[in-house]
Amino acid sequence: MMIPLLLLFLLHGSAAFFFEYLQNVHSWQVTPICQEGERFPGETCETFLQCRHGQIREHKCPNGLGYSERLRECSREIPCQNRVCRNSEKTVALDKNGKVVCDFYFSCEKNDWRHYRCPQGTVFDPKAKECLLGRCKDEREDGYGVPPEEPPVPFGVPRTDDLGIELAEYIARSCDGKTLIADRHDCRRFWRCSSSGFFVSGICVEGTVYSHRKRRCVRGNQCENDQVCPAGEFLPSDVCGEYKFCYKNEWTSGFCDHNMSFMNGTCGPQYCKKYSADLNYASRVDCRHGDVKPSFSDWVTYQFCYYGKWQQRECPANHFFDREILRCVRAPSSPPTLPPPPTCYNGEFRPIPNDPNQYEECQNNEWRRRYCPYGLTFRNGYCVEDQQLPTTCVEREGQANYRTVPHDCNSFYQCAQGRWMKRPCAAGTVWNERISVCDHARNVPRCNYDALIKL
Structure with missing residues (x-):
């Protein structure tokens, strides 16, 4: 017409x-x-x-x-006949000879395939299902490129739905600028700071891995097996002021003293509005951000909790997911037989019936009893503020007779004469929850992060 x-x-x-x-x-x-x-x-x-x-x-x-x-013409590379797709599904684009066109892709919208081109300087990665920094090379038959030797820090094309969650208002902002950190489970993955102040997950282009030292994706296809985590690396939490950091090849939990926030790998200078997770957030998530569970059916997949929602992820080719260190490692010549599931996986939590202040955490595949700080109650993997908790107590022996103070390493609560009493530690010491005494800060990693990362 x-x-x-x-x-x-x-x-x-x-x-x-x-x-x-x-x-x-x-x-x-x-x-x-x-x-x-x-x-x-x-x-x-x-x-x-x-x-x-x-x-x-x-x-x-x-x-x-x-x-x-x-x-700019009618072509067989556009599958219009009998097209059936799921919304948000993405796939590669092919040329007339059936070869991949590296900087174009299809995206399903309203159950219909639409043709897109990646922004300049990026290529479509068929595994990541997004445009990543790279360049097309005509001699590559598979069609997708690799980053140049000295590119800007590579990451997926920013989108407004980077988080893909409904509860962003409750999550602590933990970065600004262009901060990047390694992913502790998969050497292809990393965390980058988004414009909204959250760390969001990114993945390197096929044929590259993320270098903790160079802070960018470099050529390679194998994950190192000799360490659980890079010394001094940190992982922010979705709760303000809380984090994990690598100490002696183990991930150790920590929190900022005096209710300071954790930003760009250090405590302060800003302060948290609250010293615990929000009850609305803790009640509505399916899991705690950062939790991970191996697959029961194979060696290569695992479940990762991404801001309250479980995601299935897959290790790189020729790698399998090590259930002890919870990390993708190079696969042996013949993968071992799948063992029976352990009692629990490291990092899992579960409540203790009839005692909201206590919970159990899985450590070395065994359940260990833990206590929320004073004034907090355990809810769905988080210790949250609870005004209904009684101030009275019954004196007991050992760790059960003490509570930590939220975001305060220099004092503790002790049950004495039927009430919780706040006590200070001596100058130069901090509360060591593990042995229930005031101890030298060097013996309490969670209260000594800034000093430890300088060692």
Whole structure:
């Protein structure tokens, strides 16, 4: 049907009306002029718009072909016939010879395939299902590129849905700028600071791994097996002021003293609005951010808790998930037989019936009793503020007779004469919850992070 261009100007106020079909704003520079012969994608897969004699004419591709935005013509590379897809699904784009076109991809929207181009300087990674920093090389048959030797720090194209969660308002901001840190489970993965102040998960382009020392993806395809974590590396929590850091090849929990926040790998100078997880957040998540569980059915997949939601992840090719150190490592020549599940996996939590202040944490595949700090109660993996907790207590022996003070290493609570009494530690010492005494700070890693990372 012929549509006078002047009429469309009057209706829409701009010659850019026909660009509403161009969904990928990263790859198009809009020119508000109808030039003879210009073509644009139509409303459906098999239609396109063409400018003829100052008018826009709609055309339909023949025999089920689709309109290719890249080729500017009808092509078999656009699967319009019998297309069935799930919303948000993504897949590679193929050329006429069936080879991958590295900087184009398909995305399913409203159960229909749409053709997109990656932003300049990125390529579509078929495993990550997103555009990653890289370049196309014609000689590569598989079609996707690798980063240059000295690129800017590579990461996935930022999106507004980086977190993919509904409860972002309750999660502590823990970074600003361009901070990057390694992922403790998979050497291809890393954490980058998003514009919203959260660390979000990223993945290196195929054929590269993330270097903790260089803070970027480098060429390689094997994860090192000789360590659980890089010394001094940190992992922020979704709770303000809490974190994990690598000490003597183990991940150790810590918190900032005096209710300071944990930002960019250090405590302060800002302060937390609260010293515990929000009850609304703890009650609505499926798991605690950062928790991980191996698969029961194979060696290569595992479950990772990403801001309260379980995600299935897969180790790189020729790697398997080590259930002891919870990390992808190089696979042996013949993978061992899957063992029976242990009593628990390191990092798991579970409540203790009829005692909301206590819980159990899995350590070395065994359940160990733990206590929430004074004034907090255990809820779904978190210690949260509870105004209903009684201030009275029954004197007991050992650790059960003491409680830590939230975000305060220099004091503790002791049950004395039926009430919880706050006590200070002597100058130069901090509370050691493990042995229930005030101890030298060097013996209490969770209260000495800033000093330990300088060793």
